[in-house]
Amino acid sequence: MEQNRFAAAFKQNAIWLVFIIEIAIFAYFNPKFLSLPNIINISRQVSYYGIASIGMTFVILIAGIDLSIASIVVLVNVVCAYLMMNMGWNMWLAILVSIAMATLIGVLNGFMVSTIGIPAIIATFASQTIFRGLAYILSGGLPIPDVLRYAPEVGLNGDPALGFFARWTLNHWSIFPRMGVGLIPVCAIIMVICFAVGSFILNKSYFGRYFYAIGGNEEASELSGIRVSKMKYLIYALSGFFAGLAGIIVLSRTGSAQASSLVGFEFEVITCVVLGGVSVAGGIGHMSGVIAGVLIIGSLKSGMVMMNVSEYTQMVVQGLVLAIAVGFDCFSKKRQAS
Amino acid sequence: MYEVSADLTEYFREIDPKKRLVILDSLPESGGVDFVREVYNDRYSDHEGKGRRNIDWWLWRCICLQLLYGRGGFFRHFRDKEVTTIINELRMNDTDESHRAILYHEYRNTARRYLSTCRSGDYASSFMGFRKASDEEKIMKACADIWQMSGGIAKRSGNDTAMKLWVDAFREEIVNYDDICRDEYERLRKEDS
Numbered sequence: 287m288e289q290n291r292f293a294a295a296f297k298q299n300a301i302w303l304v305f306i307i308e309i310a311i312f313a314y315f316n317p318k319f320l321s322l323p324n325i326i327n328i329s330r331q332v333s334y335y336g337i338a339s340i341g342m343t344f345v346i347l348i349a350g351i352d353l354s355i356a357s358i359v360v361l362v363n364v365v366c367a368y369l370m371m372n373m374g375w376n377m378w379l380a381i382l383v384s385i386a387m388a389t390l391i392g393v394l395n396g397f398m399v400s401t402i403g404i405p406a407i408i409a410t411f412a413s414q415t416i417f418r419g420l421a422y423i424l425s426g427g428l429p430i431p432d433v434l435r436y437a438p439e440v441g442l443n444g445d446p447a448l449g450f451f452a453r454w455t456l457n458h459w460s461i462f463p464r465m466g467v468g469l470i471p472v473c474a475i476i477m478v479i480c481f482a483v484g485s486f487i488l489n490k491s492y493f494g495r496y497f498y499a500i501g502g503n504e505e506a507s508e509l510s511g512i513r514v515s516k517m518k519y520l521i522y523a524l525s526g527f528f529a530g531l532a533g534i535i536v537l538s539r540t541g542s543a544q545a546s547s548l549v550g551f552e553f554e555v556i557t558c559v560v561l562g563g564v565s566v567a568g569g570i571g572h573m574s575g576v577i578a579g580v581l582i583i584g585s586l587k588s589g590m591v592m593m594n595v596s597e598y599t600q601m602v603v604q605g606l607v608l609a610i611a612v613g614f615d616c617f618s619k620k621r622q623a624s
Numbered sequence: 625m626y627e628v629s630a631d632l633t634e635y636f637r638e639i640d641p642k643k644r645l646v647i648l649d650s651l652p653e654s655g656g657v658d659f660v661r662e663v664y665n666d667r668y669s670d671h672e673g674k675g676r677r678n679i680d681w682w683l684w685r686c687i688c689l690q691l692l693y694g695r696g697g698f699f700r701h702f703r704d705k706e707v708t709t710i711i712n713e714l715r716m717n718d719t720d721e722s723h724r725a726i727l728y729h730e731y732r733n734t735a736r737r738y739l740s741t742c743r744s745g746d747y748a749s750s751f752m753g754f755r756k757a758s759d760e761e762k763i764m765k766a767c768a769d770i771w772q773m774s775g776g777i778a779k780r781s782g783n784d785t786a787m788k789l790w791v792d793a794f795r796e797e798i799v800n801y802d803d804i805c806r807d808e809y810e811r812l813r814k815e816d817s
Contacts, residue, residue, distance in 0.1 A: 509737065
């Protein structure tokens with residue numbers, strides 16, 4: 287019994303071992319990999335993957351998929367920049383409206399999947415195309431550049447909030463200067479808060495339990511009284527919300543909005559989630575595993591860049607990681623069944 | 625194992641709550657029917673007050689037990705606490721023999737209702753529902769589910785004695801579900817011990 291428990295605990299946390307081995311390999315080949323600037327850089331890089339992966343975790347837990355998140359991120363980028371730069375909106379209002387729009391797109395996905403009954407992969411693929419197209423239309427196919435640089439003038443004529451935003455988004459805001467914690471990127475702090483909220487939803491709220499129940503046996507959940515249809519709306523809305531938040535982080539990092547950016551982002555997020563042990567069959571997974579998955583992918587990308595691996599090879603490696611993660615999940619399911 | 629009158633047999637065989645109520649209303653108010661009615665009201669009422677409709681509270685607690693089976697580590701304390709709550713809610717520790725007979729059949733009915741969902745198209749499917757499970761895969765998963773929500777969680781939370789009636793009822797239901805279930809249930813039991 288104790289041995290089985292140990293084996294189960296090891297299996298559940300093996301992903302962290304993979305992460306440590308990966309770090310050790312990259313550090314061996316390039317000692318600068320573990321330098322403070324690189325760690326900060328990785329934490330910035332993984333922040334938007336991490337935030338988007340929380341919503342994706344909820345969706346995959348109910349045996350669904352959301353292929354529209356990359357388009358939502360891009361559309362939020364473009365809309366937020368457009369509202370600030372072209373229409374002179376207050377920054378906070380623009381952010382709120384953009385995130386609300388992202389959440390509404392999630393609700394639309396929920397409507398297509400739950401009410402109309404379109405398979406999630408098709409419904410969200412349609413959304414992906416629609417909203418990427420809308421981002422192109424709104425931006426005219428051109429980037430909206432220098433959002434951070436010109437926002438104060440164009441936006442609200444020197445509104446101090448915008449100055450704060452610009453500073454905030456430079457990701458070098460030291461939150462605990464006197465305590466010597468140093469340069470902690472704000473986007474990383476937001477990611478940690480989001481993970482805490484996601485973890486709370488999954489482990490401590492009834493909603494989290496509904497998510498697992500629906501993923502495990504949808505029909506039994508319905509019979510027990512859960513309004514599965516409403517839950518699907520909520521889950522896709524949450525996925526949209528987190529994608530919207532990730533979009534704001536991306537805008538704050540790059541300082542420009544471009545409709546053609548982040549192609550394939552959804553697959554990278556799916557890789558993080560599945561690598562973290564969330565089963566594509568639904569009903570199984572933990573937020574701690576997803577955090578490990580996000581860190582592995584972030585470190586992998588950074589490590590490959592530091593080892594001068596070409597961008598094309600990076601794509602091959604990431605595709606292989608996704609195939610291995612999903613393949614391993616399917617294989618273990620098959621072995622369990624036989 | 626636990627005998628009930630012929631009138632009640634039909635009631636316990638039916639899994640649709642509305643049809644069960646019709647049968648229950650047609651029964652004469654004697655021979656423990658008042659307790660059967662009490663159990664019925666308890667099972668199909670909203671204990672959370674969250675406005676859920678057509679609730680089957682006991683079925684929901686089955687699902688909860690299965691989810692709790694997968695919990696351990698930091699959450700072990702919370703898991704054990706909730707299992708104790710469920711034991712009390714579902715009256716697993718009722719010592720009255722006539723009540724135990726009725727509870728046994730109600731538990732079997734709950735297990736049967738769960739199993740009625742295990743032959744549906746989407747059950748045990750993988751890869752976001754694109755790969756449908758074979759009949760054998762569905763049966764194997766049903767066995768695993770039943771084990772986890774009965775014997776498995778009882779063992780893990782150290783409530784073998786308190787949950788005996790529940791475990792027996794679920795075991796009886798699954799071994800009668802399909803020919804291969806008896807061996808599979810035994811395999812799961814040995815693997816977990």
